[in-house]
Amino acid sequence: MLEVRELTTKYITRFKEDIYAVDHVSLKIEEGRSLGIAGESGCGKSTLALSLMGYYFPPLHYTSGDIIIDGTNISGMKADDVRKSILGREIAYIPQAALNALNPTQKIIRFIEDVVKAHDPTVTKDEIYEMARGLFESLGLPAEVLQKYPVELSGGMKQRTVIAISVILRPQVLIADEPSSALDVTSQKMVIKMLRNLMDNGYVKAMIFITHELPLLYNVTDDIMVMYAGQIVEKAPAHEAVFDPLHPYSKGLMGSIIVPEEGLRDVKLAAIPGTPPNLKNPPKGCRFAARCKYVRPECRVQSIQLRELENGRSYRCVIGEDELRELYAREAE
Amino acid sequence: MADQRKSCLTGKGVTKEFGFGRTKTVAVDNVDFDFKEGEVISIVGESGSGKTTLAKMLLGLISVTKGDIYFQGEPRDISSQRKRRTYWTQIQAIFQDPFASYNIFNKIDSVLLDCIKMRGGARLPYEQKVEMMTEACSFVNLKFAELTNKYPFELSGGQQQRLMIARIFLLKPKVLIADEPTSMIDACSRATILDMLMSLRNEVGMTPIFITHDIGLAYYVSDTVYIMEKGKFVESGSADDVILRPQQPYTKRLINDVPKIYEEWDLSTV
Ligand SMILES: Nc1ncnc2c1ncn2[C@@H]1O[C@H](COP(=O)(O)OP(=O)(O)OP(=O)(O)O)[C@@H](O)[C@H]1O
Ligand SMILES: Nc1ncnc2c1ncn2[C@@H]1O[C@H](COP(=O)(O)OP(=O)(O)OP(=O)(O)O)[C@@H](O)[C@H]1O
Ligand SMILES: [Mg+2]
Numbered sequence: 139m140l141e142v143r144e145l146t147t148k149y150i151t152r153f154k155e156d157i158y159a160v161d162h163v164s165l166k167i168e169e170g171r172s173l174g175i176a177g178e179s180g181c182g183k184s185t186l187a188l189s190l191m192g193y194y195f196p197p198l199h200y201t202s203g204d205i206i207i208d209g210t211n212i213s214g215m216k217a218d219d220v221r222k223s224i225l226g227r228e229i230a231y232i233p234q235a236a237l238n239a240l241n242p243t244q245k246i247i248r249f250i251e252d253v254v255k256a257h258d259p260t261v262t263k264d265e266i267y268e269m270a271r272g273l274f275e276s277l278g279l280p281a282e283v284l285q286k287y288p289v290e291l292s293g294g295m296k297q298r299t300v301i302a303i304s305v306i307l308r309p310q311v312l313i314a315d316e317p318s319s320a321l322d323v324t325s326q327k328m329v330i331k332m333l334r335n336l337m338d339n340g341y342v343k344a345m346i347f348i349t350h351e352l353p354l355l356y357n358v359t360d361d362i363m364v365m366y367a368g369q370i371v372e373k374a375p376a377h378e379a380v381f382d383p384l385h386p387y388s389k390g391l392m393g394s395i396i397v398p399e400e401g402l403r404d405v406k407l408a409a410i411p412g413t414p415p416n417l418k419n420p421p422k423g424c425r426f427a428a429r430c431k432y433v434r435p436e437c438r439v440q441s442i443q444l445r446e447l448e449n450g451r452s453y454r455c456v457i458g459e460d461e462l463r464e465l466y467a468r469e470a471e
Numbered sequence: 472m473a474d475q476r477k478s479c480l481t482g483k484g485v486t487k488e489f490g491f492g493r494t495k496t497v498a499v500d501n502v503d504f505d506f507k508e509g510e511v512i513s514i515v516g517e518s519g520s521g522k523t524t525l526a527k528m529l530l531g532l533i534s535v536t537k538g539d540i541y542f543q544g545e546p547r548d549i550s551s552q553r554k555r556r557t558y559w560t561q562i563q564a565i566f567q568d569p570f571a572s573y574n575i576f577n578k579i580d581s582v583l584l585d586c587i588k589m590r591g592g593a594r595l596p597y598e599q600k601v602e603m604m605t606e607a608c609s610f611v612n613l614k615f616a617e618l619t620n621k622y623p624f625e626l627s628g629g630q631q632q633r634l635m636i637a638r639i640f641l642l643k644p645k646v647l648i649a650d651e652p653t654s655m656i657d658a659c660s661r662a663t664i665l666d667m668l669m670s671l672r673n674e675v676g677m678t679p680i681f682i683t684h685d686i687g688l689a690y691y692v693s694d695t696v697y698i699m700e701k702g703k704f705v706e707s708g709s710a711d712d713v714i715l716r717p718q719q720p721y722t723k724r725l726i727n728d729v730p731k732i733y734e735e736w737d738l739s740t741v
């Protein structure tokens with residue numbers, strides 16, 4: 139469906155500095171599966187989303203690697219061509235601040251007309267209206283929304299509207315970047331339900347869901363990928379990522395989950411001391427070394443490779459999986 | 472048995488209306504509360520339930536339509552600019568959007584210098600001010616030397632959030648209102664921020680009021696939880712009572728809608 143091999147991309151700042159925000163990232167999404175991306179603010183999640191659509195405009199630049207969508211390698215494509223033939227059709231992207239991106243003086247149906255006509259100018263307004271109405275109703279959104287202005291919609295409704303618009307061209311892959319982080323729990327749940335519906339009913343064939351809310355990822359996606367300072371540090375099925383994390387950073391991340399359940403008040407949240415490295419000149423060895431409780435001399439010598447485990451999991455650490463589990467178990471005592 | 476602790480902020484029939492006639496909204500509707508000194512309080516409710524409006528009234532940023540607010544047992548008096556300034560040395564806030572808390576045209580050192588000034592330290596020797604600012608920054612894991620001459624918007628979101636806590640460290644208020652202090656940051660940084668706020672509380676003995684729709688957070692940090700629905704407090708009590716044994720359907724729904732990890736999350740209810 140979508141395969142990314144060793145993708146590296148960078149920002150070139152106005153001071154001509156290179157910031158490698160996505161560093162040798164490989165991933166693969168099969169039809170019918172969803173992938174969650176988690177990680178600290180600034181670790182490169184949104185940059186990865188832009189990069190894997192092949193959609194580059196300054197200051198973001200492609201450096202190396204392959205992006206294969208449905209068998210076609212799009213990594214060398216121009217931004218203009220990507221916009222015409224990839225965005226919306228192959229991959230739909232819901233950016234992080236999509237809620238505020240809607241032009242407040244335009245009715246919802248006008249956006250949809252713009253989106254559809256950009257791809258096929260021959261479709262009539264009536265056809266578009268019928269198409270939109272059908273889609274909205276099947277997703278549980280009232281058709282009246284089409285005649286409203288963005289300001290007339292609540293935050294939750296606006297977000298679900300943005301999601302519905304993004305799938306109007308029936309893309310293969312949907313990328314949703316923090317679609318519910320600004321919403322209250324009930325609206326958030328509706329958004330999640332809608333995303334699940336899109337997958338279950340085949341509106342999209344695969345999904346990438348970016349959020350820092352781990353309990354949400356756990357409930358939405360099949361697999362979870364944890365990023366740290368531009369690199370993948372762990373990839374695992376959702377349940378294992380949450381309940382059996384291997385990389386010390388993922389372990390810390392999972393230890394900071396708070397859910398309102400009995401006993402929570404007695405545990406101490408695991409805050410990770412320190413801050414991530416500057417991506418202008420990241421350390422030579424493991425990027426997490428400066429904050430890691432289990433750091434060893436060899437961690438700082440050279441870059442650490444991802445270890446592929448037999449069950450399809452992978453993680454980036456010099457310490458073996460059993461030894462890590464032992465360390466964590468001892469810690470818990 | 473009557474609660475022996477001193478009252479910190481008390482409200483009787485506090486109401487805020489916006490607009491008139493047909494467009495009138497009652498954002499906060501006749502609420503009573505008695506926040507005790509040193510107690511950690513959370514106010515939880517859906518979007519639009521009136522949380523931020525209540526916070527702004529407590530801070531004296533907007534007028535109260537009806538009702539009275541008492542500070543440390545006395546009717547609050549913010550009738551003049553001078554009295555308001557004095558009040559603000561006692562009660563401070565951290566807002567949802569870190570940007571909203573800073574004047575974006577002020578460099579970071581002047582943001583922090585202002586705090587020292589507010590605490591009456593305007594005349595201190597410069598070296599001592601630098602020492603205070605350095606201490607405040609290191610409390611939140613920032614390096615003061617690297618921040619001078621920068622503007623707040625040149626910091627990452629997490630750094631901005633920590634800078635806000637450094638401000639509070641210098642201001643040492645009696646009450647801190649934190650309006651969604653962690654909604655835009657990742658779980659790990661959230662734990663760090665909460666740790667910092669709680670140790671700051673122990674250090675300066677302030678009463679923190681968390682305003683949030685994150686029920687997990689409310690449960691984790693607070694002694695007393697108030698649940699707000701459409702401008703009213705529908706339920707309040709100890710965190711254990713309200714979150715683990717909720718009585719009101721609204722509270723039950725909010726708790727039910729939080730994504731679960733240890734139990735099945737039922738999506739059919741929305
Ligand atoms: N336009 C830009 N110019 C230079 N650097 C940038 C630019 N945009 C982002 N960066 C840097 O690239 C890195 C990755 O940023 P990105 O926005 O992808 O992070 P993220 O994981 O999506 O964070 P968040 O959780 O806050 O959304 C950060 O260190 C950021 O400072
Ligand atoms: N300045 C204003 N003028 C008119 N109405 C307002 C104003 N400020 C708030 N309101 C209304 O008052 C109600 C409560 O808003 P408030 O911002 O206090 O909610 P909230 O609980 O903080 O929500 P959120 O979780 O989204 O921050 C809303 O219906 C809002 O539209
Ligand atoms: Mg992002």
Ligand SMILES: [Mg+2]
Binds near residue numbers: 522523524650
């Ligand atoms: Mg608010």
